[in-house]
Amino acid sequence: MTPTVKNVALPLICLALLLVVPAVVSDSYTRHLFIIAFIYAIIASNWNLSLGHCGVFNFGHLTFFGVGVYTAAIAAKTLGVSPWISILSGGVTAALAAFIIAAPVARLKGIYVVLVTFAFSQLAMQLVLSQSQITGGAEGMVRIPYLKLGDYSFIRDYKLGYYYAGLALLSVSTLFLIAVTRSPFGKSLTAVRDAEDYAASRGISVSRQRILVLILSAIFTGFAGGFYAIYLRVASPEVFGFGTLSLALSMVLIGGTGTTFGPIVAALALTFATESLAGIRGFEEARFIVIAVAMILVLRVAPGGVLGILDRLLPSARQ
């Protein structure tokens, strides 16, 4: 595969296929899976921007998602803001949360980054739980207003509107990620990851790049959170938990850290894989074990992710 085929043609073919999926798949459950997969793909690929491209051990990425979920839920339901604006506001508050968390992270190293970002996600969850008059506490919020365009509700025609809205959000997010990683700024992020001292000696401010990458990775994650809240019409504190965290993390790892498309492919594949495993009797819980084992195997056998294996199997990709 030449780079042009791999980086331009293949993604465009995938996008074209996803555009015609609703013509083939008309039941609302399968479409629901696609929509959830799009949301996870946005979370995983944006997480990969900080974790994979810049080497920031951010374990609080789901906080940005949760902040987006609750911002949109509160804006749309409590404040009566239009759901469209609510989704957008999720991205703004998520970026703000990223700015707050980035200040300590920029100064710390190694395990302490993991611990402080993880603590931050727990802090956000505790805040949600303690402010039950605003957030609904442990029970969460339900019956959040849904998305409409004129008189057309997006839930109609077997969720057709939500399908395309989710796909559009994923496409814009992916273009954004490509633009960031291809830019000189994106190269400086990789430099910070691979050779911190050399990057600093060439005039790259390591702390500033870390702060910026966290904020950039939060924007679309926040939009995805807002979209999730408006689409499912619920917001629950589960989004901050270990379960969501490890599922999204496995997508980044299995897809391949440091690649733009890997986590997206992995998110689509894993969402359908876990759902079909859940259909097998007795596998409702065991499917998480399967994912965990897959995560360990990928780390042991193919640290570059599954797409990395494909690259190695196709010799023409070697340059």
Added chain:
Amino acid sequence: MTETLLATLVSGVVLGSLYALMASGLSVVWTTLGVFNFAHGALMMFGAYIAWTVSEAAGLGLPAGILAGTAGAAFAGVVIERLLVRPFYGNRNMLLVTVMTTLAAMIILEKGAQIIWGARLKQLPRLIDGEVSLLGVAISAHEAILLVLAPAVLIAIWRFTVLTNTGRSLRAVGQNQDSAALIGINVPVAFALAFGLSAALAGLTGALLGSIRFITPSMGAEPLVKAMIVVIFGGLGSLGATAGAAYIIGIIEALLILWLGLYWTPFVLFLLMIVVLVFRPNGIFGGRE
């Protein structure tokens, strides 16, 4: 007023004993291997279930259950080290990779426990029934045992790492693996030992906690997070600092519950943890690197 304050202090010290047992296990693995074990809370839960199976399901009695829970968790810890940590020694990203593999181990243990033992709540009987009066505050005899046992275990581990050759070899490996290997210490054995010891502590905590709280597959999450706060507060470096921090956090938590209520307490604790991390990344008692 003094009575409430005394009662709060006593409950704080009980919490502190629990945190000291949990956090010292995390600290042992961190100082020896440089690995932060996210499965530590799940190992605690695993110990509690094994204790329940031996003590209640098999009817062999609580002391046998506690021993089995400790041993079972230790075995699981050694297996985790062998399969999920050892393959990544020398990896450039070992720290991050092992965070991920131990996180995976946590999921496997939690979901595995749910499949094996089911979702029904389980509880162990108490070691001794009845109450004990401490500073005029009545606590259950079981909690009193925890209060005495925690410092005893911590002192035993501390003497072990100072006085015995095996214990010293753990510290040597923690300080410099290559030099330790040169003077004839079997480094892989030391690693397995550190992991087993740490997991045994977790299992013991779980077996003791199983009489106070319900045993559930996710019972380890909250103690793990608290142990994290403790090791950050005390610094990940030394056992003494970790134990001291455990008691301080236990008392702070009890006081916060008294003043701010249950809802705000975790929030303030995490805020405190972030503040400590920003201004003193090596902990309150830690020196500068």
